[in-house]
Amino acid sequence: MALPANFLDELRARTPIAAVIGRSVKLSRSSRDWKGCCPFHGEKTPSFYVYDDHYHCFGCGEHGDVITFVMKTTGASFMEAVEDLAAQAGLDVPKPSPQAAQAEARRASLSEVLEAALKEYQLWLWGQEGRAALDYLRRRGLADDTIRRFQLGWSGEGRGQLAAALRGHNIMPDQLIEAGLMKQGERGSADMFFGRVMFPIRDRRGALISFGGRIMGDGQPKYVNGPETALFSKRRSLYGLNLAREAVRKGARMIVVEGYMDVIALSQAGFGGAVAPLGTSLTEEHLEEIWKLTPEPVICFDGDMAGQRAALKTAELALTQLTPEKSLKLLRLPPKDDPDSLIKRGGKQAFEAELVKAQPLSAVLFDMLKAGQDLATPEGRARFRQRLTDAANSIPDKMLAGEYRTALMDSFFAGRQRPAAGRGFAKGRFTPSPPPVLLPPRSAPDPSAAQVRRARLMLAILLAFPALIPEVEEAFARVTLPDVDEPLREALHGFVSQAKTLDSASLFTHLGSLGLGEQARALQTQANVEFRLAQDASPAEAVRNWWSLYELMDFSIDMLRMQRDEAQAFWLANPQDRAACDRLIRYNQLLERARSGAAGVEEF
The missing domain is CATH 1.10.860 (DNAb Helicase; Chain A)
Structure with a gap:
């Protein structure tokens, strides 16, 4: 039996290809990717490149994913390679069964349902009934080419409109419910989205997995995302990832923002590496996905208090996964600004001017942890020191944890002692001034x-x-x-x-x-x-x-x-x-x- 596509996607996602290949090939960093001498033909100059989800040799043309690499280098069959990688990733290989076959068929069916709905949403947006929605997107500064590239649509105003439109394609309401496009209520099934601009959500490979919808105007909730389904998991999905992957490979900076419109506005302005979580804070799975593409993404938060809280939460989560090869930068925008509003007001140059201000996590962590702390009492200072220590200790790499402890504690003591002239900060370390020493009137050691x-x-x-x-x-x-x-x-x-x-x-x-x-x-x-x-x-x-x-x-x-x-x-x-x-x-x-x-x- 063919293995379910979602299982193979999960296996590839949980198996860092560079780590697997690095066991038998000496790899070195090459910008955002890795390179080494090809294991499939003898060479002295590296032409074998490893990307986030595949490898390619520009010398002999060998190409494939992590499963292919194991098969070709060990002689294993497809199933043997899958079982070996699954054991390393802690996954159980699905057993052949009628139930597994049915589940895979349902997933394929759900993909077809979503694609059919997308066509209807796009037709409605560009038709007479979607004129108000199209005008709204244009007022938000989006060009028609951008609207088409992101395949934006309109859900229609009438309840049951989608079900009626898809009935001619032999798609029934129970399929729409399973795909997350309708929901079952006390009075029967109802559309999940109506009166909203529609944003298709795709996985890293470009497969359609769900939708998000935004109301026009100031109603609540402003944004609605599709529910969890067999295809869609919010904690694993990032809006715009399929487009950002290609842009990052071509040299774009990876920028993590808060919403759909931020991603689209940045992409239209030339920042193609933008992605956003879908109604959740960044998760461990999100960071793993991002770090596959770049070792130091820029996390961009709005300048309001909610943005500051989100930045701190992300920083504390990132510490638990930090390594010398994986870090991040933080960019805090001016108050009341987000990328969309900043670009609308000042264009590409305005965001570029802010982007250069992004700082490494190590440079801003102390101030982030210090915000709101009571340092006026010994008890408050002790609690703060413990917080600094706990933050450093959460880093799994011991050497890196030691570096962060040193930096955080140096900042802590720098704030309590005034260095004398000629002393103080030197090469990032704080050297306290010695107490004054009264020397006797005789020759003394220096x-x-x-x-x-x-x-x-x-x-x-x-x-x-x-x-x-x-x-x-x-x-x-x-x-x-x-x-x-x-x-x-x-x-x-x-x-x-x-x-x-x-x-x-x-x-x-x-x-x-x-x-x-x-x-x-x-x-x-x-x-x-x-x-x-x-x-x-x-x-x-x-x-x-x-x-x-x-x-x-x-x-x-x-x-x-x-x-x-x-x-x-x-x-x-x-x-x-x-x-x-x-x-x-x-x-x-x-x-x-x-x-x-x-x-x-x-x-x-």
Whole structure:
């Protein structure tokens, strides 16, 4: 038996094709897509491209979807490939049965019913009875070509008008009810839509799955979407996705807006990558669908309070799915504006001017979480800090979560302390000013020079013992290095995120590929001579020395307390993580020594 089309669509949607192909083909990012050397013919220059739902080799012409790839690379039959992918996606393959065959036949029948209704709606819009609706769309600024491209229609005014029109096509009211075009009431069946401009809703492949309708004027509800059916699920469907996919592949920005008219207005103005949810907030399924097309979509919300609430809800949902490869930007329009009204007032240039203001989630999350918080009391500040910690901990990628925790807490403490001249924000990190120190009238050590020497020695220890990096990485991010050494710190971070083994030889190979090998060797030579860094030290000795240097850095007690709290929150969320437990112990020790006055700025 042929498998149901909806099951195969669900299987493809739940199986990221790039992840499947990436198991056997080394892929690298190419704009919004992926590329690699073709597995079907020998080549040295990549000509094999992987898109959101298919692959294509421009060298040999091989082409297909994720099921085809598994079949061709493993020799599996169609059913074997489907069963393998379904097991990975957590789906049950439908068993052959008369009921399954009937369900598939009903789905095909529903598609035919919807297409027949669409033809009637379009005929009515362009006929005499739809003149008022057509004039309304033109007054809203839509060109006739745009109205035809989006296949807009008119539902008619009379109840039962659609059923009467389709009766000649042997389509009965019970079929219209099943398709979501009519509803059963106490007095019999009635049209779901009447007196409304009609918007066809299509799935990602362009199949018609439902309709939405907008009333002309100020009545309520302004918009009505079709009900859930065998074809239509609101939490999985995005208006305009079938058209946006093609536009995004050609280089358009993907922009998520709030409504039908926003999508159409943006498309008409040249922003073809616009989509909108259908009467719901963005869902996990929506974000997954969007991220298949682009790693960083722009989420555009209206400038009113409802838009701000929707933006925060979307941001908090996105955090639970964020990875280093998947993020988003947020664009807040001016108050009382939406994309449709903005374009109508100022044209394409007005929206372009706003679009360039879109900011990464990491840049706006703190202010979004801060809105409405009471920070006037210790209790309120504590609640806010907990909210910041919870937001960062909701990110599944531990390294990315650590970066967000650092950024959020830096912003929190930056708002409470005024940095002295020449200090403060440096390369995105907040460095608190040390307390004033009264020096005796004699030659004294230079604390700033000592700070630099300690920081460089800490870096040299990590170059010699890269296996220590995961344990100290978050703490090291707060250490101020000379500008010349910042590229080495960034290179260590990149090495840990991709290396299979954390040994010094692999690290220096990585540094050499970045052009940093000579600089790293020079620093090690200086450490061996000036700092007497022992080459035969054990990792345990090295990490003890590293933390000993760290406690001599001029951090305030507030900063150490914040670091301890972050480490504690992370350990509570990951109680089996031994390194997290060790970090928490270290921070408690450092904080206790600082409170007792045992740690301070000393000559190294």
